[in-house]
Amino acid sequence: MPGGCSKKLALRLDAAQYAAYEGTPPTRPQWTAARAALAAISVVLVASVAALAMFSVWLVTRDFPSFFPIVAGVPLLLVAWALRPRLWSPEDVWHELHRDDAPVLFALLDRVAAAAGTRLPDRIALDAEFNASAGAHGWLRRRTLTIGLPLFGVLSPQQRVALLGHEFGHFVNGDPSRGLLTEPAVRTPLILADLVRPSDSFVSDNLLSQLAERALWPFQVLLEKLFVALAIGVMAVASRDHQRAEYCADALAVRLAGSAATAALMTDLTTGEQLRGAIAAAERGTQANAETARRNHPGAARWREAVNAWRASVDVEAAAEKSIAESSLWREHPPAGLRARIVRSWPHTDPSVVLSDADSARIDAELHRFYARAGRDVVWSAA
Known part of the structure; x- marks a missing residue:
């Protein structure tokens, strides 16, 4: 499908999905x-x-x-x-967090899980991405919650609840595009493409083998492109259900963290690249002083200062609206600007789980050494 046509179709599908949930929060993904x-x-x-x-x-x-x-x-x-x-396998994690490492954070996770009506994940992981994710892996469907420290570190206390509430929403609602009944359809075309992909060069020393490789090469390329096209089509179908699951998770975030914090989180997600850039710039200043970077790292405090300064310099709401045009048939998430707008269209909701400034600061203290490590990773990845 030509890029312009796929873009127009994605915009229409996003608009239709938005209209289905505007004003009325969804409950959970339906068949x-x-x-x-x-x-x-x-x-x-x-x-x-x-x-x-x-x-x-x-x-x-x-x-x-x-x-x-x-x-x-x-x-x-x-x-x-x-x-x-084969089901999605659990990936190696940047750091696996245990209750003894961060008791205040785990107490918050306990509260969020109880309010969401689900259990605590089997594994709490940290990484250096401006993101967070939740998923179930393997035949036993072991749950992993991954918290991206750059994102978590710059959020207000109630935005942190919204982020965790959204991720717990995936455990409550499930992910239709990665369930036991749908994963083979999503993964098999990619496996077939790998199986038929021709080698980059004809490596055989035998003349007959080389001739055979050359004769088969165009058929292998054709089959590979066919399977890749099939995989793209399946992903486009699956992404629609995944986007519905995102809206359902947003609805749970609103119920737990409140409307204002959830809308603010979605607005921040529309400018994720710029916020990550502000974090990288602040961290470069920290890393310039070796003694500070090694022994007296400011943790997430300097990140928040840099991000707040960047927010004050731009029209964040306009950036959120602009992001709505970033529709794609293959994106698993609806445009963050649409998510911010739809949260504001739902009835105003006060939070049922409140994180105090004091407890949020205690969580930062528990994660301090991990913030320092994540800061170095952010600088390296931005270089």
């Missing part, structure tokens, strides 16, 4: 035609891979150790193994 189609595709794919595996085993063992059945069966078995159902 849609897209989600049902993904689930059906996943079932067919899993059944096909299972049938291929059984056929391969039958070929190999039917007249063992006959040469030709083994030559035919083993490659098919390897393909079936490559296409086996």
Whole structure:
């Protein structure tokens, strides 16, 4: 699909989704035609891979150790193994946080989980991204909450509750695009593209092998492009359901943190790159003094000063509105400007979980050494 057409379609879909939830917060993601189609595709794919595996085993063992059945069966078995159902695996984390490391933060997480009606995640992770995420991994669906310190560090206390409330919303509502019934449809086309991708060069020393590689190369390229196109199409379908899940998580954030804090968080997310740049600039000033950087790091306090100064220098609301035009068929999140606008369209809600300034400061003290490490990472990544 040409870029201009996909952009117009994305804008229309975003507008339609916004209209569906304007004024009335959603409860939780519902089954849609897209989600049902993904689930059906996943079932067919899993059944096909299972049938291929059984056929391969039958070929190999039917007249063992006959040469030709083994030559035919083993490659098919390897393909079936490559296409086996695999769930999103837990990634290595920058730092895994434990209750003894940050008791005040964990007390806040306990309160947010209780108010959201869910349990605490199995793992609390920190990283140096201007972001936060929540997900379930593996067959046991172990939950991980990842808190990006640059983002968390510059938020007001109640915005922190909104951020955590939003992420806990994914545990409450689930993510239709990454559920057990839909992951095979999302992942299999990419695996197939990797399987058929031709090598960058013809490396065989044998002339016949080189000729065979050259003869197969255009077919491999064609198949790879076909599977990549299929993967892009599936992602476009899945992203719509993921965006619905984001609005549902925003609704829970409003219920826990209140309307004002949640709208302010969404507004900040529209200028994430600029805020991260302000953090990097502040951190470069800290790193310029080796003694300060090593022994007396200011933590997130200097980040907040830099971010507040940047906010005061621009029209943040105008930037939020401008971000609405950044629609894409393949983005998992609705434009942050739309999210800020839709939160303001919902009935005003006072917070049910309040984080005091004193407790927020205690959390900063618990995370101080991690802020220092994250600051170095921000500077390195911005270099």
